[in-house]
Amino acid sequence: MVEHVKSNRNKIWELSLEDRFKEVYPPLSDKEAQTEAMRCLYCYDAPCIKACPTDIDIPTFIRKIATANVKGSAKTILESNLLGGSCARVCPTQELCEGACVMGSEHKPIMIGRLQRYACDYSASHNIQHFKPLPNNGFKVAIVGTGPAGLACAGELAKLGFDVTCFEKNSLAGGLSTYGIVVFREPVEVSLAEVKQIEALGVKIETNKALGKDFTLNQLIKNYDAVFLGIGLGNVPQLNIPNDKVVIDGLEFIAATKIKDLNTLKIGKRICIVGAGNTAIDCATIAKRLGAQRVTILYRRSEAEMPCYYFEYEFALSEGVGFMFLTQPISINLDFNGQIESLNCVRMDLQNESINGRRISRPVPNSEFNLPCDMLITAIGQNKHHDILDNLNQLGIDIESGYIMVDKHTNQTKHPKIYAGGDCIRLKGEASTVAAVQDGKIAAKAIYENLVSAKVKKVEVKNNG
Amino acid sequence: MVDLSIDFCGIKSPNPFWLASAPPANSAYQVQKAFEQGWGGAVWKTIGAPVLNVSNRYGTIDYKGAKIIGLNNVELISDRPINTNLKEISEVKRNFPNHAVIVSVMVESKKEAWQEIIKRTQETNCDGFELNFGCPHGMSERGMGSAMGQDPQYTQMVTQWVMEVATKPVIVKLTPNITDIVVPARAAVAGGTNALSLINTINSIMGVDLNTFELRPNVGGKGGHGGYAGMAVKPIALHMLSSVANDSIIQQAKVPISGIGGIETWQDVAEFMLLGATSVQVCTAVMHWGFRIVEDMIDGLSNWMESKNFNTVYDFIGKSLPRISSFGDFDLGFKSAAKINQDKCIQCNLCFIACNDAAHQCIDLQSMQMDEGFQKMFPVVRENDCVGCALCASVCPVNDCISMVEVESHRPHITWNELIKSKPEVLEWDKMEEYRQKSNIHIH
Ligand SMILES: Cc1cc2nc3c(=O)[nH]c(=O)nc-3n(C[C@H](O)[C@H](O)[C@H](O)COP(=O)(O)OP(=O)(O)OC[C@H]3O[C@@H](n4cnc5c(N)ncnc54)[C@H](O)[C@@H]3O)c2cc1C
Ligand SMILES: Cc1cc2nc3c(=O)[nH]c(=O)nc-3n(C[C@H](O)[C@H](O)[C@H](O)COP(=O)(O)O)c2cc1C
Ligand code: SF4
Ligand code: SF4
Ligand code: SF4
Numbered sequence: 013m014v015e016h017v018k019s020n021r022n023k024i025w026e027l028s029l030e031d032r033f034k035e036v037y038p039p040l041s042d043k044e045a046q047t048e049a050m051r052c053l054y055c056y057d058a059p060c061i062k063a064c065p066t067d068i069d070i071p072t073f074i075r076k077i078a079t080a081n082v083k084g085s086a087k088t089i090l091e092s093n094l095l096g097g098s099c100a101r102v103c104p105t106q107e108l109c110e111g112a113c114v115m116g117s118e119h120k121p122i123m124i125g126r127l128q129r130y131a132c133d134y135s136a137s138h139n140i141q142h143f144k145p146l147p148n149n150g151f152k153v154a155i156v157g158t159g160p161a162g163l164a165c166a167g168e169l170a171k172l173g174f175d176v177t178c179f180e181k182n183s184l185a186g187g188l189s190t191y192g193i194v195v196f197r198e199p200v201e202v203s204l205a206e207v208k209q210i211e212a213l214g215v216k217i218e219t220n221k222a223l224g225k226d227f228t229l230n231q232l233i234k235n236y237d238a239v240f241l242g243i244g245l246g247n248v249p250q251l252n253i254p255n256d257k258v259v260i261d262g263l264e265f266i267a268a269t270k271i272k273d274l275n276t277l278k279i280g281k282r283i284c285i286v287g288a289g290n291t292a293i294d295c296a297t298i299a300k301r302l303g304a305q306r307v308t309i310l311y312r313r314s315e316a317e318m319p320c321y322y323f324e325y326e327f328a329l330s331e332g333v334g335f336m337f338l339t340q341p342i343s344i345n346l347d348f349n350g351q352i353e354s355l356n357c358v359r360m361d362l363q364n365e366s367i368n369g370r371r372i373s374r375p376v377p378n379s380e381f382n383l384p385c386d387m388l389i390t391a392i393g394q395n396k397h398h399d400i401l402d403n404l405n406q407l408g409i410d411i412e413s414g415y416i417m418v419d420k421h422t423n424q425t426k427h428p429k430i431y432a433g434g435d436c437i438r439l440k441g442e443a444s445t446v447a448a449v450q451d452g453k454i455a456a457k458a459i460y461e462n463l464v465s466a467k468v469k470k471v472e473v474k475n476n477g
Numbered sequence: 478m479v480d481l482s483i484d485f486c487g488i489k490s491p492n493p494f495w496l497a498s499a500p501p502a503n504s505a506y507q508v509q510k511a512f513e514q515g516w517g518g519a520v521w522k523t524i525g526a527p528v529l530n531v532s533n534r535y536g537t538i539d540y541k542g543a544k545i546i547g548l549n550n551v552e553l554i555s556d557r558p559i560n561t562n563l564k565e566i567s568e569v570k571r572n573f574p575n576h577a578v579i580v581s582v583m584v585e586s587k588k589e590a591w592q593e594i595i596k597r598t599q600e601t602n603c604d605g606f607e608l609n610f611g612c613p614h615g616m617s618e619r620g621m622g623s624a625m626g627q628d629p630q631y632t633q634m635v636t637q638w639v640m641e642v643a644t645k646p647v648i649v650k651l652t653p654n655i656t657d658i659v660v661p662a663r664a665a666v667a668g669g670t671n672a673l674s675l676i677n678t679i680n681s682i683m684g685v686d687l688n689t690f691e692l693r694p695n696v697g698g699k700g701g702h703g704g705y706a707g708m709a710v711k712p713i714a715l716h717m718l719s720s721v722a723n724d725s726i727i728q729q730a731k732v733p734i735s736g737i738g739g740i741e742t743w744q745d746v747a748e749f750m751l752l753g754a755t756s757v758q759v760c761t762a763v764m765h766w767g768f769r770i771v772e773d774m775i776d777g778l779s780n781w782m783e784s785k786n787f788n789t790v791y792d793f794i795g796k797s798l799p800r801i802s803s804f805g806d807f808d809l810g811f812k813s814a815a816k817i818n819q820d821k822c823i824q825c826n827l828c829f830i831a832c833n834d835a836a837h838q839c840i841d842l843q844s845m846q847m848d849e850g851f852q853k854m855f856p857v858v859r860e861n862d863c864v865g866c867a868l869c870a871s872v873c874p875v876n877d878c879i880s881m882v883e884v885e886s887h888r889p890h891i892t893w894n895e896l897i898k899s900k901p902e903v904l905e906w907d908k909m910e911e912y913r914q915k916s917n918i919h920i921h
Binding site: 042043050054056072075076079080081083084087 | 543742743744766767769770772773776777780781875876
């Protein structure tokens with residue numbers, strides 16, 4: 013019997029460890045999905061489509077949910093975005109499709125992300141193969157990195173008849189969808205199921221194979237007709253303060269909660285996190301859910317400059333995360349076992365000058381103070397893959413501030429065989445899964461046009477001449 | 478991949494989805510745009526007698542936030558010059574030789590007039606004709622449209638006139654504004670028609686404005702009856718379709734039927750086809766959403782066919798027709814009773830009040846003590862008393878919460894027709910009571 017007692021869904025301290033790491037949003041029931049789908053106006057030339065970086069035909073896929081053609085709905089999504097299941101979960105929908113939904117002004121926006129998840133999950137659980145690749149066209153493409161950019165590019169190319177091989181330095185494919193997005197947002201299984209779907213299109217994936225270690229760029233250029241680089245970014249940079257060897261890399265911290273048994277993870281009582289981007293928020297909320305008593309985000313600027321989305325900030329607050337703004341750690345104090353004991357921090361003041369539109373901050377003289385802390389996690393951005401970038405530079409490819417420069421319509425670099433996409437080219441704009449997928453698609457289309465369409469044209473010229 | 482193509486009495490179409498003769502099929506621009514988006518055919522907006530239109534033309538019914546569940550119109554047949562229509566029809570046929578282009582025609586009740594328009598239209602290379610015997614307003618007052626469709630003699634006569642000169646297949650479009658649609662259907666067959674289509678719009682008045690007392694639609698302060706269409710008419714259309722499709726005389730004539738009335742989704746299409754339609758026509762849904770709805774119709778119908786292992790539409794056209802029976806042939810021994818899935822029940826108690834006030838008082842409310850200290854009532858069916866009317870299951874807001882399950886009735890499995898044949902005496906109340914006692918039928 014349905015009992016009308018409020019669930020304790022929101023009180024994380026009353027949940028078991030496993031339950032705390034289940035997806036925050038439960039799947040929509042059939043009835044919820046149908047009711048929500050019927051609310052969609054099926055707008056013509058809909059603004060939601062324009063706000064989706066991968067141009068998913070949102071009104072059409074929602075209408076198909078309303079007519080119980082869920083298989084067709086999933087196909088509509090996947091035609092534009094092979095990683096629709098991941099994007100449905102991780103996209104900042106308020107900023108994208110749902111932010112543009114016309115129902116937002118009169119009522120509430122349609123829950124596009126949750127509906128997309130409903131259709132994609134149906135497709136995945138029924139193991140539906142929507143696409144039949146074109147016959148082999150004789151061209152070989154190498155993809156380096158199997159994050160959203162690499163996978164999307166690989167999948168689109170395979171659909172077009174290319175022989176595609178992906179090289180991935182980790183033991184699992186999926187990039188940050190597998191290792192980086194917190195479990196309660198996207199479970200590892202969702203990402204791995206998408207990898208399987210890409211493989212089902214004929215894509216070969218070789219894991220534990222790192223560019224620069226197991227093979228070189230020159231080998232790829234020699235053996236393949238085109239190369240796509242979707243290598244993302246690297247680890248979190250060092251803090252460069254005394255005793256920073258004990259600091260934990262935020263990305264590694266998140267990865268552990270995705271692929272290791274939660275019960276084996278060691279966790280501090282008083283955790284500090286440096287940084288206020290998406291990764292910092294994720295580290296903080298995970299630390300809280302793992303059972304840390306006190307979790308505090310240290311940020312050297314103020315609320316207004318935080319790079320995370322506002323809804324992420326709200327989520328962190330609702331999870332009980334504390335924020336210390338205008339605060340910067342300057343050194344780490346260890347106990348006699350070499351364990352971290354506290355931080356020396358300094359207060360900061362905002363200046364009038366800005367960099368990239370964000371005001372800079374400077375230490376306030378004589379404002380040092382001590383902050384007890386037994387675990388320090390950093391989430392202050394990601395390093396660049398400098399070896400690879402240097403190598404690319406030698407091939408005549410432009411690198412700016414550690415990002416690979418490409419033509420924005422084709423994602424081709426200055427080297428005609430080499431294309432790139434995803435976080436490794438995102439000098440400007442938000443780095444996101446959906447943007448990486450679109451990059452992969454753009455490159456795949458350009459590779460097709462430069463190799464296959466060009467060949468067809470050549471043959472035509474020959475025949476005519 | 479499933480095969481959606483049809484051969485409709487010689488009219489070939491890549492799929493069964495046609496635009497109905499109505500505003501969406503008014504011009505070459507529209508019909509070609511529709512074909513590009515996936516429609517397999519179009520019945521051109523009716524051409525024929527000269528007319529003048531008015532505004533406003535449409536009135537609609539919304540229901541609880543859903544717009545246009547029904548639409549009525551006081552529009553006439555095409556008001557574009559006939560030569561423009563004919564020129565555009567040939568142009569469409571030239572550009573889309575593999576799509577079905579059928580021309581709807583209607584002129585006054587004169588042999589020469591009908592034969593002339595058929596001969597002129599034939600020159601466009603169109604694939605066939607649809608005779609509009611259905612328009613219920615404006616034209617009927619001039620002796621055309623439903624005025625012809627409501628008189629079987631007229632229907633047969635005009636069909637004969639047309640058949641004498643037509644070199645392409647002819648479809649007769651029937652009006653629903655008649656007591657028994659089988660009668661004009663048989664008349665059209667007697668006149669030699671190659672196919673039938675139904676339904677046209679239903680006579681209706683949409684409503685009254687409570688502030689101005691004007692009718693909807695309001696034509697300069699006046700209003701009148703108009704043709705009703707849209708999803709609200711679907712059950713009526715399905716009934717008329719199935720009674721025509723099941724009629725033995727129509728079946729002998731082997732004329733295909735084009736189903737029309739309230740079609741909006743692939744599910745509607747499947748239902749029309751299961752009840753005997755070979756093609757379907759759509760007007761109101763396109764007026765609401767545009768031609769693009771056909772994409773899901775094609776995709777959804779194909780996916781459904783695949784899931785049912787149907788390779789072509791002919792694998793299921795008319796499949797549910799044999800199930801259409803009549804009251805006299807229903808099994809009186811079949812019994813079902815309501816079963817509530819208490820795991821799903823949300824205790825809104827709508828089933829209780831429906832059964833208690835409007836059915837047979839077979840649901841009781843029982844109380845349960847909640848942890849918070851208050852009591853809640855929940856419904857329990859007395860299965861033995863339940864007559865199986867299915868009202869509770871119809872009002873229940875939760876999917877699959879109340880199901881009607883078959884139960885052993887301990888009654889003889891006999892139909893009404895068999896019963897009165899073997900025991901004619903039950904037509905008297907005292908004998909009926911005796912029969913009920915003996916047969917375990919207890920009605921309180
Ligand atoms: C903690 C965190 C949370 C995030 N949350 C969100 C979110 O909620 N929503 C959102 O839209 N985006 C989010 N993002 C951003 C998003 O994950 C990235 O923008 C996206 O994954 C970029 O895809 P990519 O394919 O470019 O790179 P990645 O996903 O980083 O994949 C790069 C791949 O290349 C491999 N690789 C690297 N070097 C080599 C080499 N030398 N040889 C072989 N393989 C190599 C890596 O192992 C990896 O598999 C988040 C990012 C982080 C770090
Ligand atoms: C505005 C309007 C105009 C119509 N005009 C014609 C017509 O010219 N000829 C005709 O045969 N039917 C005409 N119809 C009837 C439609 O072809 C169709 O039979 C009817 O609308 C039912 O289908 P629907 O529920 O899909 O709208 C018209 C219907 C509407 C709503
Ligand atoms: S803008 Fe909103 S209502 Fe309109 S089609 Fe998109 S999701 Fe539906
Ligand atoms: S739909 Fe077009 S023609 Fe009709 S009233 Fe509106 S603007 Fe005028
Ligand atoms: S109508 Fe359905 S949900 Fe409501 S009380 Fe009855 S069984 Fe329960």
